Amino acid sequence: MSIHDIARADHACLIVHGPDQPGLVAAVTALITRNDANIVTLDQYSDNPAGGAFFQRVVFHRTDLSAALPAIEADLEKTLGPYEMSWRLTDQSIPKRMAVLASTSDHCLLDLLWRHRRGELSVTIPMVISNHTTTAEDVRSFGVPFFHVPSRPGPDKSAAEAEILRLLDGNVDFVVLARYMQILSEDFIAKLGVPVINIHHSFLPAFIGAGPYKKAKERGVKLVGATCHYVTADLDEGPIIEQDVVRVTHADTAADLQRRGADVERAVLSRAVAWHAEDRVIRHGNHTIVF
Incomplete structure (x- = not known):
């Protein structure tokens, strides 16, 4: 940044x-x-x-x-x-308010909190919301409020989404999904009314579902990467903010691919968040101009 x-x-x-x-x-x-x-x-x-x-x-x-x-x-x-x-x-003297939604994977979440503490992100973080409690202690160690909003099994996520909206309403300028493993409904996105940024491995849509790095290893991929984009009603098809890749070889295990992929995810997400916070990203249709 x-x-x-x-x-x-x-x-x-x-x-x-x-x-x-x-x-x-x-x-x-x-x-x-x-x-x-x-x-x-x-x-x-x-x-x-x-x-x-x-x-x-x-x-x-x-x-x-x-x-x-x-x-x-x-x-x-x-x-x-x-x-x-x-x-x-x-x-520019007023930092944007950024809420973070997370699940059990903590690499992107903790990286954002660490960069924020170091003064590398022009944001405040009023809260972290997670559907699990595994990261609660780590988040609070950064002095950031942690809220647990469980997501019940099944397609109906309306109760959880309503509680998240209640927490976010009027308190944030944008939201980051730091490996938040829940699909947000179109109604939730519309009611939220602020930009939402998501990060995911770039294997989509080729390796959809659980175990993408295992599937990538089985296919003998030569690159792993990550994509950061704005969230829209169309799953993983919003305007792309940033992408990056790293080369891998046949000698890398599935665990190696996951570790190296996590490194790329952290870097890509932090750059995208920084650019958004600095008003460097202009959305135009389904793509972006990044200055």
Whole structure:
């Protein structure tokens, strides 16, 4: 993660996206200048300069930012309205609130908690929710509240989902599934109303179900990896944020594959969480632009 972007006072991040057209960059930079702000970083991308989509991320510094934000927002509405652009302005000194859902596997969960404690993630963690109690002591050792919400066997998860929604409501800006081994219903996702990030091994859909690394060993795979994506109603088909792989050989056992796969999962998830927390990810249809 880029440490210099974490919780910086008087720094704002502006995300702009919409139909590409002449004058957009000039309009945004002029707006920042006339509001007595100074651009720190500026990234932009157009998928087609002739009628395509335009994406931009600008980080700028403005003394007494919190007092100036209402005027800047009003200026953005007035300036970008004629261009039919969508925009989002965030105060970078305010970390996003990230809840974590987990099950029994702890490698991704503990990695996030460790990185957070080291100041590597621009987030607060108001809670960890798990359908098991195996990680409770470890989570609380980081000073993070732990809530146990068991999930009963069978297809009806409505009671557990209702309790999770009660805990999360109004308390989080996004949710991370750190190897949470429950499928979230479409109704739950809609009611939650905040982004949900999931991590899984990249064997999907080739090795669906239990024991994916054992199946991968039996097939003689040469790569293991992980994929991090936003959760949608379509299982494991949401916009991808980050992916990575590591080479393996015939000499690696199924346990070796699982261990090495867990390493990749940790790295991929932490990068995706950092990028989301820093407003580096723009969702566009079923894919993402990551600055």
